[in-house]
Amino acid sequence: MQTNIRIQQIQVSGIRRFDEAISTIPDILKLTVGEPDLPTPAHIKKAAIAAIRDDWTHYSPLMGFAALQHAASTYFNQKYQLNYDPEEIIATVGATEAVATALLTILNPGDTVLLPTPAYTSYEPVVSMANAQLVPIDTTTTGYKLTPTALQTALDEHVLDHVKALILNYPTNPTGVTYTRDELQALQKVIATAGIYVISDEIYSELTYEQAHTAFATLYPSKTITINGLSKSHAMTGWRLGFILAPHDLIAEMKKTHQYLVTSTSSISQAAGIEALTNGLDDGPAMRSVYQERRDYMVKRLSEIGLNYIYPTGAFYIFVQLPTDFEGSSWDFATRLAHEAHVAVVPGSAFGASGEGWFRISYAASQSVLRESMNQLALWRVQTASQE
Numbered sequence: 105m106q107t108n109i110r111i112q113q114i115q116v117s118g119i120r121r122f123d124e125a126i127s128t129i130p131d132i133l134k135l136t137v138g139e140p141d142l143p144t145p146a147h148i149k150k151a152a153i154a155a156i157r158d159d160w161t162h163y164s165p166l167m168g169f170a171a172l173q174h175a176a177s178t179y180f181n182q183k184y185q186l187n188y189d190p191e192e193i194i195a196t197v198g199a200t201e202a203v204a205t206a207l208l209t210i211l212n213p214g215d216t217v218l219l220p221t222p223a224y225t226s227y228e229p230v231v232s233m234a235n236a237q238l239v240p241i242d243t244t245t246t247g248y249k250l251t252p253t254a255l256q257t258a259l260d261e262h263v264l265d266h267v268k269a270l271i272l273n274y275p276t277n278p279t280g281v282t283y284t285r286d287e288l289q290a291l292q293k294v295i296a297t298a299g300i301y302v303i304s305d306e307i308y309s310e311l312t313y314e315q316a317h318t319a320f321a322t323l324y325p326s327k328t329i330t331i332n333g334l335s336k337s338h339a340m341t342g343w344r345l346g347f348i349l350a351p352h353d354l355i356a357e358m359k360k361t362h363q364y365l366v367t368s369t370s371s372i373s374q375a376a377g378i379e380a381l382t383n384g385l386d387d388g389p390a391m392r393s394v395y396q397e398r399r400d401y402m403v404k405r406l407s408e409i410g411l412n413y414i415y416p417t418g419a420f421y422i423f424v425q426l427p428t429d430f431e432g433s434s435w436d437f438a439t440r441l442a443h444e445a446h447v448a449v450v451p452g453s454a455f456g457a458s459g460e461g462w463f464r465i466s467y468a469a470s471q472s473v474l475r476e477s478m479n480q481l482a483l484w485r486v487q488t489a490s491q492e
Contacts, residue, residue, distance in 0.1 A: 110232050110233055110235070111233070113232065114229045114232060114233075117225040117226070117454070118225060118450070118451065118453065118454025118455075119136065119137065119225060119450050119454050120137075121454075122136065122435070122438060122448075122450055122451060122454065123136045123137055123448070123450075125439075126438075126439070126442040126443075126448050129442055129443060129446060129448075130446075131446050132442060132446050132447075132448050133446055133447050133448065133469075133473055133476055133477045133480065134448045134469065134473075135447065135448060135449050135465045135466050135467070135473075135474075135477055136448045136449065136450050136466060137466065138277060138336075138419075138420065138421065138466050138468055139341045139466075139468060140335075140336065140339040140341065140391065140420075140468050141468055141469050141470050141473075142339045142391055142394065143339060144338065144339050144340050144343070144376075145338065145339070145380075145384060145387050147379060147383060147384065148340070148376045148379050148380045148384060148387075149376070150379075151375055151376055151378065151379035152343075152372050152373070152375055152376040152379075154375070155371070155372050155375030155376070156372060160371045160372060160374075160375050161371060161372075162371060163367065163368055163371070164195075164368045164369070164371050164374055165368065166359060166362065166363050166367070166368050167191075167193070167194045167195065167355075167359055167362070167368075168193070168194065168195025168368065168369065168374055169195075169371075169374050169378070170190065171378050172195055172374045172377050172378050172381070173190035173191065173193045173195070174190045175377070175378050175381035175382050176190070176193050176195070176347055176349075176377075176381055177189060177190045177192075177193060178381070178382075179381040179382075179385070180319075180330075180332065180347075180349060182385065183309070183310075183385075184306075184309065184317060184318075184319040184322070185319065185322055186319050186321055186322065186330065186349060187325075188349045188350075189352075191352070191355070192349060192350060192351060192352055192355050193347055193348065193349050193355075194347065194348040194355060194358060194359060194362055195345065195346075195347060195368070195369050195374060195377070196333075196345075196346040196347060196348055196362060196366075196369060197344045197345075197346070197366050197369050197370075198333060198335060198341075198344040198345065198346045199305065199307045199331050199332065199333040199335065199346035199347075200226055200346070201344075201346060201362075201365060201366060202331045202332075202333070202346040202347065202348045203226060203227065203230065203303065203305060204226075204230045204365065205348060205358050205361045205362045205365060206303050206329045206331065206348060206350075206358060207227075207230045207231060207234060207236075207269075207303065208230065208233070208234055208361050208365075209354070209357050209358045209360075209361045210268060210269060210301055210329075210354075210357075211231065211234040211235075211236040211268060211269070212234075212236070212266075212268070213234070213235035213236065214235070214236065214237075214265075214266060215234075215236040215237075215266050215267075215268040215269075216236065216237050216238075216239055216262050216265040216266060216267045216268060217231050217236060217237070217238050217239070217267075217268060217269050217270070217271060218238075218239050218241055218255070218258050218259075218262075218267060218269070218270045218271070218300075219238055219239070219240055219241065219270075219271045220240075220241050220243045220249070220250040220271075220272070220273075220276075221240040221241065221242055221243065221455070221456040221457075221458045221459070222243075222244075222248075222278055222279065222423075222452065222455035222456050222458045222459035222462075223240070223271075223273065223276075223277075223278075223455055223456055224273055224277040224278070224305075224455065225454060225455065227271050236268070237265070239258060239262055239265075239267075240456060240457075240458065241254055241255065241258050242458045243458070244458050247281070248276070248279045248281050248414055248423070249281055249283060249287065250272070250291060251290075251291075252290045252291055252293065252294045255270070255291060255294050255295070256294050259294070259298050259300075267298065267300055268300060268301060269300055269301040269302065269303055270295060270300055270301070270302050270303070271302075271303045271305065272291075272302055272303070272304045272305065272320060273304075273305040273306075273307075274304075274305075274306065274308075274418070275308040275309070275311060275312055275317075275416075275417065275418025275419040276308075276418070276419065277308070277419055277421060278421050278423050278450070278452070278455045278459065278464040279414045279416070279421065279423040280399075280414065280415075280416025280417065280418055280419045280420070280421040280422055280423065281414060281416065281417060281418070282312055282315075282317070282417050282418040282419075283318070284315060284318075285318040288318055288320055288323055289323060292320070292323045292324050295324060296324060299327070300327070301327045301328075301329065302320055302324060302327060302328045302329070303329050303331065304319070304320040304321065304328055304329065304330050304331065305331040306319060306320070306330060306331060306332050307331060307332055307333055307335065307336055307346075308336055308418055308419040308420075309332060309337070310336065310337035310388035310389070310391075310392060311336060311337070311388075311391075311392050311395055311418055311419050311420060312392075312417065312418040313392070313396050313399065313416075313417055313418060314417050315417070317418075321349065325351070326351060328350070329348060329349075329350045329354060329358075330347075330348070330349040330350065331346065331347070331348060332346065332347050332349070333345060333346030333347055334346075334377055334380050334381075336419075336420075337387070337388040337391070338380045338384055338387050338388065338391075339391060340373075340377075340380065343370070343373040343376055343377070344369065344370065344373060345369060345370075345373045345374065345376070345377045348362075395420045395467065395468070397471075398467040398471065398474060399416055399420070399422070399467060401471070401474065401475075402422055402465065402467050402474060402478070403415065403416075403422065405478040405482070406422065406424060406478075408482070409478070409481060409482045409485055410427075410485070411424050411425065411427065412424070412425040413425065420466060420467050420468040421464055421465065421466055421467070422464070422465045422467065423452070423459075423462050423463075423464055424449075424462060424463050424464070425461060425462050426452075426461055426462065426463065427485070429489065433451070433453060433460065434451035434452040434453045434459070434460055434461060434462060434463050435451040435453055437451070437463060438450065438451040438463055441481070441484065444484060444488075445480045445481060445483070445484035446480060447477045447480050447481050447484075449463045449464060449465050450463060450464040450466075451463055452464065
């Protein structure tokens with residue numbers, strides 16, 4: 105008996121496939137998965153321990169504990185001027201489930217979703233599961249940012265395809281670029297005219313270096329579904345706690361999707377989340393300072409090695425161009441680098457066709473790992489150049 109054909113056509117993420125492929129290499133230095141090496145702050149862990157002792161071990165309400173919704177409402181208002189009532193917020197199993205819940209709720213079979221590329225790997229498979237189509241918008245010629253002209257062109261080209269939504273992710277994975285408020289306002293004018301939804305994945309909002317983060321929902325509140333969470337801002341990837349923030353009418357529908365996907369998120373994680381959102385407003389900025397120091401170190405070393413890159417203004421990624429003297433794909437390059445230099449990066453092809461010719465470095469690793477990785481990359485470049 106044949107299983108779902110759409111699931112058959114979906115592959116495990118290229119990031120995970122490559123990471124698994126090189127994980128058995130002895131002494132491999134991993135700059136692959138975007139996971140903070142920093143620990144969850146102690147006050148958050150203590151809150152979770154207290155919740156276990158106090159028997160917070162039962163189902164929570166579907167959308168999360170009321171205390172968590174209130175804390176999230178206050179936190180995102182203080183941080184990004186987002187004005188959502190607690191009842192307009194759903195606690196999800198990480199931002200990944202939040203994205204899936206949003207897309208599965210708004211999409212009908214045959215709908216079209218626009219996505220600036222290169223892009224994170226989790227969007228297209230969910231669009232496919234909804235029997236909708238994803239249309240990539242190549243940003244390689246526009247500084248790896250979506251422009252109003254490119255967006256309008258895509259809308260015009262697919263006017264008969266029932267464009268339902270645009271996915272925005274910023275600061276962006278894999279490039280580390282982000283948008284200014286002026287750039288977002290220019291996009292908003294095109295989006296509002298088209299009347300489409302925006303799935304705004306802002307999971308890296310706390311990791312914006314040279315400017316303040318602008319939440320897209322402050323510009324286009326009626327049809328923006330904001331995705332956020334605590335994985336990056338509070339080093340809580342394993343706690344799996346994300347959030348959907350959206351108007352009441354959308355939340356009412358997404359609540360149903362969320363229920364039948366997961367029922368509710370972990371009660372213990374929610375207890376930790378209440379503490380993070382209430383008493384952890386300074387946790388993110390402290391971590392951001394660490395990542396910014398690492399960013400500065402990495403771009404300095406890459407420049408010294410002679411590699412071209414997109415200068416990152418957010419998140420903890422650098423998108424690096426393959427050396428001009430390398431013949432082969434980004435997967436070939438990353439494989440050779442892993443086996444010969446024991447440094448693991450992610451092939452750019454994992455982020456779509458427009459990522460080919462590049463590779464992603466995650467600097468969410470310790471300073472010692474970053475230093476050793478760059479030393480080995482520099483030595484490998486000298487050795488390979490002398491052999492050719």
